Amino acid sequence: MKKYSEMSREELLDLKKDLDRQFEEIKAQGLSLDMSRGKPGADQLDLSMGMMDVLSSGTDLKCETGVDCRNYGVPDGIPEAKRLLGEMSEVDPDHIIIYGNSSLNVMFDSIARSMTHGVMGHTPWCKLDKVKFLCPVPGYDRHFKITEFFGIEMINVPMTENGPDMDMVEKLVSEDEAIKGIWCVPKYSNPQGYTYSKETVERFARLKPAAPDFRIYWDNAYSIHHLYDDNQDFLVEILGECVKAGNPDLVYKFTSTSKVSFPGSGIAAVAASRANLEDFRKYMQIQTIGHDKLNQLRHVRFFKDLKGLHEHMRKHAALIRPKFEMVLNILDSELSGLGIGDWTKPHGGYFISFESMEGCAKAIVAKAKEAGVVMTGAGATYPYGKDPKDSNIRIAPTYPTLEELEKAAQIFVVCVKLASVEKLLG
Amino acid sequence: MKKYSEMSREELLDLKKDLDRQFEEIKAQGLSLDMSRGKPGADQLDLSMGMMDVLSSGTDLKCETGVDCRNYGVPDGIPEAKRLLGEMSEVDPDHIIIYGNSSLNVMFDSIARSMTHGVMGHTPWCKLDKVKFLCPVPGYDRHFKITEFFGIEMINVPMTENGPDMDMVEKLVSEDEAIKGIWCVPKYSNPQGYTYSKETVERFARLKPAAPDFRIYWDNAYSIHHLYDDNQDFLVEILGECVKAGNPDLVYKFTSTSKVSFPGSGIAAVAASRANLEDFRKYMQIQTIGHDKLNQLRHVRFFKDLKGLHEHMRKHAALIRPKFEMVLNILDSELSGLGIGDWTKPHGGYFISFESMEGCAKAIVAKAKEAGVVMTGAGATYPYGKDPKDSNIRIAPTYPTLEELEKAAQIFVVCVKLASVEKLLG
Numbered sequence: 001m002k003k004y005s006e007m008s009r010e011e012l013l014d015l016k017k018d019l020d021r022q023f024e025e026i027k028a029q030g031l032s033l034d035m036s037r038g039k040p041g042a043d044q045l046d047l048s049m050g051m052m053d054v055l056s057s058g059t060d061l062k063c064e065t066g067v068d069c070r071n072y073g074v075p076d077g078i079p080e081a082k083r084l085l086g087e088m089s090e091v092d093p094d095h096i097i098i099y100g101n102s103s104l105n106v107m108f109d110s111i112a113r114s115m116t117h118g119v120m121g122h123t124p125w126c127k128l129d130k131v132k133f134l135c136p137v138p139g140y141d142r143h144f145k146i147t148e149f150f151g152i153e154m155i156n157v158p159m160t161e162n163g164p165d166m167d168m169v170e171k172l173v174s175e176d177e178a179i180k181g182i183w184c185v186p187k188y189s190n191p192q193g194y195t196y197s198k199e200t201v202e203r204f205a206r207l208k209p210a211a212p213d214f215r216i217y218w219d220n221a222y223s224i225h226h227l228y229d230d231n232q233d234f235l236v237e238i239l240g241e242c243v244k245a246g247n248p249d250l251v252y253k254f255t256s257t258s259k260v261s262f263p264g265s266g267i268a269a270v271a272a273s274r275a276n277l278e279d280f281r282k283y284m285q286i287q288t289i290g291h292d293k294l295n296q297l298r299h300v301r302f303f304k305d306l307k308g309l310h311e312h313m314r315k316h317a318a319l320i321r322p323k324f325e326m327v328l329n330i331l332d333s334e335l336s337g338l339g340i341g342d343w344t345k346p347h348g349g350y351f352i353s354f355e356s357m358e359g360c361a362k363a364i365v366a367k368a369k370e371a372g373v374v375m376t377g378a379g380a381t382y383p384y385g386k387d388p389k390d391s392n393i394r395i396a397p398t399y400p401t402l403e404e405l406e407k408a409a410q411i412f413v414v415c416v417k418l419a420s421v422e423k424l425l426g
Numbered sequence: 427m428k429k430y431s432e433m434s435r436e437e438l439l440d441l442k443k444d445l446d447r448q449f450e451e452i453k454a455q456g457l458s459l460d461m462s463r464g465k466p467g468a469d470q471l472d473l474s475m476g477m478m479d480v481l482s483s484g485t486d487l488k489c490e491t492g493v494d495c496r497n498y499g500v501p502d503g504i505p506e507a508k509r510l511l512g513e514m515s516e517v518d519p520d521h522i523i524i525y526g527n528s529s530l531n532v533m534f535d536s537i538a539r540s541m542t543h544g545v546m547g548h549t550p551w552c553k554l555d556k557v558k559f560l561c562p563v564p565g566y567d568r569h570f571k572i573t574e575f576f577g578i579e580m581i582n583v584p585m586t587e588n589g590p591d592m593d594m595v596e597k598l599v600s601e602d603e604a605i606k607g608i609w610c611v612p613k614y615s616n617p618q619g620y621t622y623s624k625e626t627v628e629r630f631a632r633l634k635p636a637a638p639d640f641r642i643y644w645d646n647a648y649s650i651h652h653l654y655d656d657n658q659d660f661l662v663e664i665l666g667e668c669v670k671a672g673n674p675d676l677v678y679k680f681t682s683t684s685k686v687s688f689p690g691s692g693i694a695a696v697a698a699s700r701a702n703l704e705d706f707r708k709y710m711q712i713q714t715i716g717h718d719k720l721n722q723l724r725h726v727r728f729f730k731d732l733k734g735l736h737e738h739m740r741k742h743a744a745l746i747r748p749k750f751e752m753v754l755n756i757l758d759s760e761l762s763g764l765g766i767g768d769w770t771k772p773h774g775g776y777f778i779s780f781e782s783m784e785g786c787a788k789a790i791v792a793k794a795k796e797a798g799v800v801m802t803g804a805g806a807t808y809p810y811g812k813d814p815k816d817s818n819i820r821i822a823p824t825y826p827t828l829e830e831l832e833k834a835a836q837i838f839v840v841c842v843k844l845a846s847v848e849k850l851l852g
Binding site for chain 2: 037039040042045048049050052053055056057059061068069070071072073100101102104105108109112115116117124126127142145146149150262263264265283286287288289290291292293294295
């Protein structure tokens with residue numbers, strides 16, 4: 001296998017001719033495939049259909065303290081839901097608030113609250129000249145959209161296999177009082193599938209931010225989303241680490257069942273120190289009379305406990321593991337040794353992160369689109385949609401069927417090759 | 427029946443002796459009754475239990491356009507839910523966004539959005555020195571809490587049987603650019619049960635506010651919550667009136683199924699002009715990936731259409747009408763002609779508004795509490811909890827059983843009498 005960069009101009013031109021032909025053949029098929037969003041496939045959703053049966057007109061709809069879940073009340077969540085999402089978050093239920101159907105919404109509201117009301121009594125951010133956030137990159141586009149929406153300046157921090165570059169994080173947060181937060185997907189990160197190392201978590205917990213209202217936005221979206229039984233990543237629990245480090249208020253931890261049960265019809269939770277939760281509650285009790293307790297009950301009755309959640313996630317893994325492996329196999333067999341791309345091999349989560357040659361990501365995604373395969377937009381994994389090297393592409397293998405995915409991955413590698421050749425030809 | 431104010435000191439002292447004895451007897455019973463919140467009774471919740479059966483593991487969970495409601499997508503609501511809540515709101519489905527479980531949450535977010543992002547391109551309110559809201563009084567405590575929470579100055583506007591004092595509303599909004607909104611519960615108002623007259627709605631639609639970002643917050647919470655088949659109030663549809671008046675963007679209209687199906691587990695909607703909805707969408711698409719579409723589907727499959735909703739509301743009415751009538755009968759037979767209180771006789775909604783003699787409301791509510799009956803806090807129906815005459819009390823008859831309610835109402839009238847006598851004795 002010869003590296004593209006070592007090929008002569010003639011070799012590249014020959015290769016291009018062949019790739020152009022392949023590309024035209026693909027286009028002629030008029031395909032319509034989607035590898036763009038981290039959506040579960042229909043077969044995964046079928047796994048939770050039993051949840052549609054656990055509550056019926058014959059069911060007792062009281063929670064364990066006897067409160068009728070059909071009526072107003074218990075704004076911060078029924079006890080059994082706090083316990084379930086507490087177990088999932090590895091946090092005491094006393095440190096949990098149960099929210100509605102979307103943890104992203106809770107993160108958004110946390111920023112909105114900080115803008116108008118400040119964090120634990122500190123100046124509301126909307127009264128400050130400048131507010132900044134650290135953004136490990138590549139990262140989750142919807143995080144970056146929130147901070148962009150509120151006019152918060154975003155600073156890129158490079159990701160490594162062990163998490164964000166902590167030297168840079170420590171230096172920046174200790175020096176700049178305008179830095180109020182950092183977005184983290186600490187386990188099976190979006191898009192790489194990396195899990196922050198023990199050292200990274202400990203260094204996070206020991207941060208000494210210049211801003212007293214600095215918070216780590218710890219979006220533990222994939223805490224139980226393993227692909228393998230025997231090859232799992234482990235993440236150190238950060239709330240406990242923060243307490244140990246004397247920084248109990250440093251972190252907001254978010255979780256949800258969105259890719260456990262039904263996306264959009266799940267339940268979300270935040271875990272934090274009592275003082276932080278007091279901030280959340282002050283806002284929440286004005287914002288709403290309460291969340292959907294019947295859906296909380298539905299989740300608890302279906303999953304029962306952490307064991308039930310893990311059993312359920314093993315069924316998800318059985319369905320999506322072959323998809324990840326198929327994509328990785330195609331990348332391996334088609335691109336290895338060519339020097340035109342690298343990619344991650346995650347043990348969980350929803351994504352594979354692909355790094356093309358510099359300046360090729362947009363071209364690859366455009367070609368894929370032309371060939372009938374929708375990818376996440378190039379640049380989306382960076383703040384403001386600006387990937388400085390134009391090289392990162394997020395691959396989301398879960399939504400298509402295995403058959404569709406195979407086609408999509410094969411088209412993708414042709415697009416990578418073609419864009420790389422064109423780049424080298426100049 | 428002699429008016430208390432016409433009694434001699436001796437007569438009042440005799441009366442007080444008798445009332446004190448009655449009050450002690452009541453206290454000795456150690457009761458615990460609740461007439462405080464507009465919560466449906468358990469029998470009302472039973473009416474919707476069929477909703478727990480319409481979706482099951484054997485059900486097709488696609489909406490009418492074929493989208494799988496179990497997955498992400500369709501952020502502003504499935505078409506059949508837009509149609510259902512459109513019918514309920516008397517608005518074209520194209521002017522509807524479906525939200526989550528709480529219309530209060532949508533109102534809160536609308537204020538939060540205006541604070542940080544402004545209304546349709548106008549200056550964000552957090553950048554202004556002063557923002558004011560008009561508050562028809564007495565009114566809904568949770569509305570007032572929202573504006574208070576955001577530091578918005580609230581101005582009382584007296585309510586009449588036909589709605590807010592429109593002379594005052596017109597004058598204030600046309601003169602003061604700092605006035606950005608008004609809270610309205612236009613049908614079966616909270617707490618009076620008044621419905622705005624045709625003239626009131628037309629005058630609202632024709633308002634010429636000094637502030638271009640002034641909006642009417644039209645919380646149509648009780649649009650179909652009639653107590654009688656043959657004695658219903660009718661409210662003119664305001665969005666259409668605003669269009670006619672050349673003010674299409676003047677109003678945000680909110681609704682929800684909270685007291686139709688299950689409070690806290692219902693679906694909410696906003697109806698507004700396209701330009702306003704664009705504002706809502708810009709925020710929403712950053713705030714969340716979407717709302718709970720399975721719950722939208724559940725509601726549509728259960729209620730089917732407006733006819734289904736009306737049939738369902740007739741069943742609610744059959745359960746709560748006797749409660750309203752019992753309270754009104756007790757007030758009538760015990761307090762009529764005494765000159766110590768007036769009260770409303772609503773045709774729908776969830777409340778009766780009681781006006782005591784000036785300076786007696788707090789004392790009455792305190793006495794009721796002492797006797798084991800929780801009422802809505804005196805003052806709660808006014809901004810900042812300050813009822814300038816200390817005379818308004820909100821009675822919520824729906825939650826207790828008929829038997830409990832009878833006791834509670836009888837205790838209430840004793841407390842009214844006692845507090846009034848004590849007031850007159852000075």
